[in-house]
Amino acid sequence: MTPDNKKLFNIIILGCAFMFMFTAFQTCGNVAQTVIANLNNTDFHGSGYTSMAVIYGVLSASNLVAPSVVALIGPQFAMFISGLFYSAYIATFIQPFTWSFYTASVFVGVAAAVLWTAQGNCLTINSDENTIGRNSGIFWALLQFSLLFGNLFIYFAWKGKSHISDADRRTVFIALTVISLVGTVLFFLIRKPDSPSLLEEDANVNGSLDAEINVPLENKMSKALDALKKSLQLCITKQMLLLSVSIAYTGFELTFFSGVYGTCIGSMNKFGAEAKSLIGLSGIFIGIGEILGGSLFGLLSKKKQCNRNLVVLLGIVIHTLAFYLIFLNIPADAPISSSTGTDNKAYMNPSVTLALFCSFLLGFGDSCFNTQLLSILGVLYSEDSAPAFAVAKFVQSISAAVAFFYSNYLLLQWQLLILVIFGFFGTISFFNVQWKAVALSSQQTAYSPRL
Template identity: 45%
Template sequence: MRLDRNFINVMILSWGFMLLFTAFQTLGNIEKTVLDSIHNDDPNFTGEAYVSLAIVYAAFAICNWLAPSYISVTGPRVAILTGACFYVLFIASFLWPQTVLLYAGSCIIGLGAALIWTGHGQYLTENSDSSTMSRNTGIFWVIFQFSIFAGNIFVYYEFKEPKIDASQRTFVFSVLTGVGCFGTCLLVALRKVSHGLVLGEAEGVSSADKELRIPEPARKKPLLVAWNALANALTLFITPRMLLLSLMFLYTGLLLTFYSGVYSSSIGFTKALGEFRKSLVGLSGIFIGIGEVIGGAIFGICGTKVSRVCGVWSVVIIGFCVNLFAFITIFLNLPNDSPFTDTDSPAYITTSSILAMAGSLALGFGDACFNTQIYSLLGTMYVQQSASAFAVFKFCQSIATAISFAYSTVASLYTQLLILAISNVIATVTFCYVEHKMRTERENSHSESDLTND
């Protein structure tokens, strides 16, 4: 049986991202713990993980406005490959821990993240049509989330001791750099899109998309192309519908900070979890990955059937409830000062590693509920502006992530959980409202079309 080229592109994209982010997400998960161990060995090293990650996402947010311009000239494949190379350079920099190198690398990877994620959004949309967008999004999400498994299983077995020494760090980051290089090499194999049915021809393009569509400029004028792409992204951002959706984008950024950096560090610093608490950092990441994969499989790959039966809004409500459960269990299970350093402080209940892993599972599952629906909705609503739409999404997500990493240096666990809970409510309400409006417009459009045909 001959496989469709577009489907092969989606698979290469998915596995390439999985390998690259096996390296990066593992690094992000252990960065706070590892940098503290470096400081204990070398007091001259003053690099702070939360500051580094705040710089990463601040640069990411700023560069998101430039990414559509770059992609409009080079195309999404070149942007993806360029971003991947920046990721590998950042991971490799941990083999030579220097404070200046850490923060400089954080700026570089912010640019790389803007290129790779905006390019990914456009490339995924170009390789999908109205009948495959949800499926392709789900396939990408499930394969991508396997990155959490591989890296964190590796960390779980490597970091068995409470103290992490230099030889362990060198070995871990050498392996992560190698995995990142392999993923980048796989992304080189991405091929040009085989254009069939354009997404939106069957379902219709949103009115906002039609109003903001920019004519295809001549390829001989790359500066004009780049300028139009930037103007298009800025114009799209201030539309009422995108401003409402941005509240959900912001929430996913806050959630990303919490489950990728703060929560894992809190588990590793809680002495009540025993002498193997450092290895629980990796185990927590594994359970987050399990939740992501289950959510992606149910609401991504099978998303069309689920949405037809239950509606997109129901998937978002499930994510809301599961995340709220996670916040309550974490509030009860871990001490308030656990994000900062090793602590003997008591929690509201007897601290349990099982409940901690349940919180990880719920965080991952809820995150998958939100992200699969965001990708599917943007890919359907903004067909002709996919690069701009995903740039706005990643801008909002990364600016929220940068801000939350910045306040994570001083905000206690309970304060962060309160912010997340409030944001969860606001994001769910606004997203469901926009999805309802879009569904109503589509149904009315179909009804008018039927009446015209009659």
């Protein structure tokens, strides 16, 4: 296998591992509030929104030290350990207790910080400037297949059921736990890339478990401290501060499409007995949008026909349209009426077709932003990928934690207004960074010696 093919193989394995893990986790997040509202256990006092707020809050606090963990144990092993914590969190729904539910939320927050930092590191070291766009698209498309499989399972498992019984819940979450563990094991199939520059580095950079055994502990600790310093330094650079507005927007809209919108659809009594199963169908359409976007932009990037600013502009236009249609179709109290449902209507008779079309738009628009953010971070911070991706996840997780917290209280129109405001300013800030990156690249090309 050639070095380039081995790197592509690693990207595909990375995407497949995340696909299995997040088939379980994203499905879990999508139905958590609905499942909890249907529990027969009066001693359980947890909230799906609050759990996700805890996860993202802890994730944000953990992101600045995550590069040190990745540097200490290597990205491959870091992703494996993180996957075990994800599986444990999902397993708490099999027999939920308030204490175990929130304890697992804290641990999965730490694991998520390490997982996504290691993922960014692995993506970068298996890419170069010419392949980072393609690889970002491939990874994103594979990851978003998770929204198809898990939600398809939910759709058929809960079809026609107005109440989720304990037996229904256990069946779903035992299956999701096993799926998450399968994805976790797949991380061991990732191989060490055969790049000469990488082979000179130790295993904490290239992710080889075999090599890192021979690395002195002093070197590992030095790299861990260096990663922490770089993370703190990157936080206050102008370039990262501008990108942080775009990244924060992805956190707010992640909360909306992964937790809030499905809950809104499931609480619509006017959708009849199919309302609960429509949560799964909504997730499927979000996944179709994500996969189509990731695949499309990956192919265009490979042919060098993909302008990052145009893709992000397309994303904000699509999202704005989706928010407006949701505002017309879904009643204001839907996000906070999951236990009893809502009989209200918005500004039109509620339409299942329109609701699912908006799910597709949310997924496609999200892929526009995330594929381009992965790409620009990989290009701008190719030498410091782990700290850069950690800072990005730090910002995204703070905004997601805030969004999950206010989702317990704010009516739908105010949540949509927040998304529109951050989407607008996030797009402008991305344009600014991309224009400067293009100008810098042009200057370097103009002054580089001709061979």
